[in-house]
Structure formats: C-alpha cells, structure tokens
Amino acid sequence: MAKKKTLKVGIIGVGGISHLHLSAYKKHNRVELVAIADINEANLANAGDQFDVPENRRFTDYKKMLKLKDLQAVSVCTPNWLHAPVTVDALNAGKHVLTEKPMAMNAVEAKKMLDAAKRHRRKLHVGHNHRFDHSALFAKELIAGGKLGEIYYARVQAVRRRGCPSWGVFGQLDKQGGGAMSDIGVHMVDLTMHLMGHPKPVAVSGASYRTIGDKPGHVGMFGVVNHKTYTVEDMAVGFVRFANGATMSIETSFNANLDEDKFGTVLAGDKGGLSLYPLKVQLELNGHLTDCTPQNVDAHPAPYPQAASGHDRSIHGFVEAILNNTPTPIPGSEVILTQKIIDGLYLSAKTGKETRIK
Ligand SMILES: NC(=O)c1ccc[n+]([C@@H]2O[C@H](COP(=O)([O-])OP(=O)(O)OC[C@H]3O[C@@H](n4cnc5c(N)ncnc54)[C@H](O)[C@@H]3O)[C@@H](O)[C@H]2O)c1
Structure with a gap:
C-alpha cells in the first residue's frame, strides 16, 4: 500500500503559545516537525530539545529557515507586530501559513497577507482556536x-x-x-x-x-x-x-x-x-x-480525531486543509x-x- 504523504512544518517564534502548536503537530501522524526559528536562543534551545528538532534545523533568523526546500508550512507565533511581515515572507517563499491571533496590527496589513496568499495560492489560517x-x-x-x-x-x-x-x-x-x-x-x-x-x-x-x-x-x-x-x-x-x-x-x-x-x-x-x-x-x-x-x-x-483541544483542532484543521487541498476552516478572508x-x-x-x- 502506498505510504500517505506527510506535511513538513516549522514554527517561527517558539515562546509560550508555540508549545501548543509544537505538541499539536507532534500529535498528527502525517506531520513532520522539521524546523524552528526564534531570535531568543534560550527559547530556541528549550523548544528544540523538548520537541527533538535537530540542531542544524534551529534558526535565529527565520528568513534562513524559510529557504529550506522541504519546509511546506509554518506557524507564526511571534508578537503581533511581526504577524504580517513574517506571514508575507513565508507566503512569498511558497509556504502555507497559520498565524496566531490577532491576524495583524490592522486591516491594511491583513489585506497584504491575503493578497500574498492569493498570489502564491497558499493557505492562510488564523489561530482562532475558540x-x-x-x-x-x-x-x-x-x-x-x-x-x-x-x-x-x-x-x-x-x-x-x-x-x-x-x-x-x-x-x-x-x-x-x-x-x-x-x-x-x-x-x-x-x-x-x-x-x-x-x-x-x-x-x-x-x-x-x-x-x-x-x-x-x-x-x-x-x-x-x-x-x-x-x-x-x-x-x-x-x-x-x-x-x-x-x-x-x-x-x-x-x-x-x-x-x-x-x-x-x-x-x-x-x-x-x-x-x-x-x-x-x-x-x-x-x-x-x-x-x-x-x-x-x-x-x-x-472533527480531527488526533486532536485533544480547540487549539489542536484549529492546527489539525490547517494541516488537513493542506493535505487534502480543501479550504482552511479559519481563513484569513473571514478573520479580516x-x-x-x-x-x-x-x-x-x-x-x-x-x-x-x-
Ligand atoms: N490563540 C491563543 O490562545 C493565544 C494565546 C497566547 C498568545 N497568542 C498569540 O501568540 C503570539 C505570541 O504570544 P506568546 O504568549 O507566545 O508570546 P511570547 O513572548 O511568549 O513568545 C513570542 C516569541 O516570539 C519570539 N520572537 C520575537 N521576535 C522574533 C523574530 N523576529 N523572529 C523569530 N521569533 C521572534 C520571541 O523571542 C518569543 O520567543 C501573540 O501574537 C499572541 O497574541 C495566542
């Protein structure tokens, strides 16, 4: 039987909330966590050690992480002011994006994110787990x-x-x-x-x-x-x-x-x-x-049997939308x-x- 394809994901910003993303991705049997990025080296080491991310896949510059060819999707878990620029960079690099809430600092930024997702035909999902x-x-x-x-x-x-x-x-x-x-x-x-x-x-x-x-x-x-x-x-x-x-x-x-x-x-x-x-x-x-x-x-x-919480379901919804090429359940086009x-x-x-x- 043919092996089902997997999704290779990374996380940008591995502070508090990212740990829910890391554990949700780890719970999904068709996801491989392949990279993380953070400017804070202590947070990077903590998340990397806890979730078994190889040393050469831990980045202090997220733009370097986005150059990874095998990386398909990222969670953006940085402070709010970085949601839009990091999301747009990731979409421009061809990655699907789940950004944490709020979607952006304002609707002008949110529109730029939507435009980039449309331009590159990538999913843009916002972490409204409730x-x-x-x-x-x-x-x-x-x-x-x-x-x-x-x-x-x-x-x-x-x-x-x-x-x-x-x-x-x-x-x-x-x-x-x-x-x-x-x-x-x-x-x-x-x-x-x-x-x-x-x-x-x-x-x-x-x-x-x-x-x-x-x-x-x-x-x-x-x-x-x-x-x-x-x-x-x-x-x-x-x-x-x-x-x-x-x-x-x-x-x-x-x-x-x-x-x-x-x-x-x-x-x-x-x-x-x-x-x-x-x-x-x-x-x-x-x-x-x-x-x-x-x-x-x-x-x-x-929905999503491998998920145990609203956070997990939001994240698994993003994953399933990419794997099945269906609309994401929390699209940026609604959240704007x-x-x-x-x-x-x-x-x-x-x-x-x-x-x-x-
Ligand atoms: N959905 C939810 O229930 C929920 C809960 C908490 C926080 N959040 C959202 O998640 C985001 C982060 O919140 P938090 O509590 O995890 O904050 P945090 O401060 O604990 O984590 C933010 C991380 O981003 C890193 N960072 C900052 N600049 C960066 C850069 N240029 N590149 C890479 N990493 C960078 C920081 O070093 C830090 O590790 C916020 O937007 C917040 O609104 C959502």
Whole structure:
C-alpha cells in the first residue's frame, strides 16, 4: 500500500503559545516537525530539545529557515507586530501559513497577507482556536439548524479585572497594536462573527481607557506588568452595526474596576438565544422562555480525531486543509472582518465619532 504523504512544518517564534502548536503537530501522524526559528536562543534551545528538532534545523533568523526546500508550512507565533511581515515572507517563499491571533496590527496589513496568499495560492489560517471548543461547535450546529432563527444581537465580553500578560510585549502598543481588544477581545469577536455567519460590519462606535496599567503597584492574574512600558488600553468598549441590521456590543479589559471577570458571548435570535462560556441555551417552550443547559457538551463530536483541544483542532484543521487541498476552516478572508471591527473601534475611540467600515 502506498505510504500517505506527510506535511513538513516549522514554527517561527517558539515562546509560550508555540508549545501548543509544537505538541499539536507532534500529535498528527502525517506531520513532520522539521524546523524552528526564534531570535531568543534560550527559547530556541528549550523548544528544540523538548520537541527533538535537530540542531542544524534551529534558526535565529527565520528568513534562513524559510529557504529550506522541504519546509511546506509554518506557524507564526511571534508578537503581533511581526504577524504580517513574517506571514508575507513565508507566503512569498511558497509556504502555507497559520498565524496566531490577532491576524495583524490592522486591516491594511491583513489585506497584504491575503493578497500574498492569493498570489502564491497558499493557505492562510488564523489561530482562532475558540471556534473549535466543544461548546462553540455545538452552538454553531444549533444555529446552522435554525434553532435561534435570525441572530440580531450579540454581547461580547472578554473582561479581566487585572489580567494583562506579564511576559513578552503585551503591554507595548507599538509591538501589539492594542491592549485588551487586540489580545483577548479579538478571540470573542471572532467567535461571535463565526456564530453569526460573518455579517458585514458597516459602522463601529467605541471608546478606550488607560487608567490603571500605566500606574505602579498593580498585581494581576499573571503577576506584575511593567507599568513604565505599558502603553496599551486597559479597557475598550464598542458597538457595531451590520448591514443586515444586527448589532454587537463589545466590552473588553486587561484592567477594570468592575464586579467580575467575563469571557464569552451572548447571542439573541428571533427564535432563541444562547450564551457561552459556560454554554446555556434559551428557547421558548409552550409560550415560556426556558433556560436549558445542554449536558455532556464536552463529549460533543468534534472533527480531527488526533486532536485533544480547540487549539489542536484549529492546527489539525490547517494541516488537513493542506493535505487534502480543501479550504482552511479559519481563513484569513473571514478573520479580516474582525480586524476591521477592531480598527474601527480604535479609530472611533480616537476621533470620538462613529467609524464607517468599507
Ligand atoms: N490563540 C491563543 O490562545 C493565544 C494565546 C497566547 C498568545 N497568542 C498569540 O501568540 C503570539 C505570541 O504570544 P506568546 O504568549 O507566545 O508570546 P511570547 O513572548 O511568549 O513568545 C513570542 C516569541 O516570539 C519570539 N520572537 C520575537 N521576535 C522574533 C523574530 N523576529 N523572529 C523569530 N521569533 C521572534 C520571541 O523571542 C518569543 O520567543 C501573540 O501574537 C499572541 O497574541 C495566542
């Protein structure tokens, strides 16, 4: 019997999140991890030793790694400001790309990434792993089956009361493009857009605040963040209008003097609603709006049998799309809409006016 072809992958940026990529690739029986790159030699050695990458396949210059002829696909796990340039370099070198979220610093960069993918006929996948959580898969199926009817409102929350990551460059605007909105709000806006079926955003209003993180003395869920280099927003709020008349409210924060942390989305349709996380469904039964909690959702059937988590499924979805030459399940062409919402919110926060989205 002919041996099934394998996919040879590499990773650029082997810090925190890359370890989920490394282990997901290792779990897939048709993937070979062939190279890694990082400017930080300690991180390079750590990931290389842990995941058996030969010394001559560890690069401090990712451009040298991209010259490898056998390398077919890469994960880009660098800080946000490098997602676009590294992705475009990789696409230009003929590699398929899975970039971590957010897709880019802004939609102009995201468009350049899409153009390069199109030009070179390569896959461009964005790591919005929440789409592959069991409860999100259940929710998507429920909506596709028409149980909620037309979704006309969504409430997105990614609220940490004290929770800016203390490693890396998460507090630095020039390296990240934004704070809570770009880092955690983006996850829930993307998931909500996915559940709503990617309606076209036409206008965004928003405000952002930095009142806490740039002052000393705050201890968060990840320890103490350097307040002297903290230039991102603590909190961003927004309101999005879609061409189909639906709307979305957004509340996201790294630091906020609010009553509780929140992470999830609430959707209201004309037949029913749902919220996650945790997953709850609201349906009208015999005239009564009824709250339901689906049981055993963690056992809900999920794609990609070798995957064990939403992260694994997102990564295995990318792999399968390349091996089978099918569309990737989280294409950049969808995610750019989330990027446009984020850009619109930040611009509105700056101008004090509603941003029209083209
Ligand atoms: N999907 C998720 O749930 C999730 C979770 C955490 C982080 N992320 C995203 O992953 C990205 C990285 O976050 P992290 O927490 O791993 O950060 P990190 O700081 O731990 O890792 C980033 C790595 O990139 C390396 N790097 C920097 N410049 C480089 C260059 N020019 N070439 C090669 N490597 C370079 C750094 O040395 C570091 O090792 C961010 O964009 C973040 O938004 C996603």
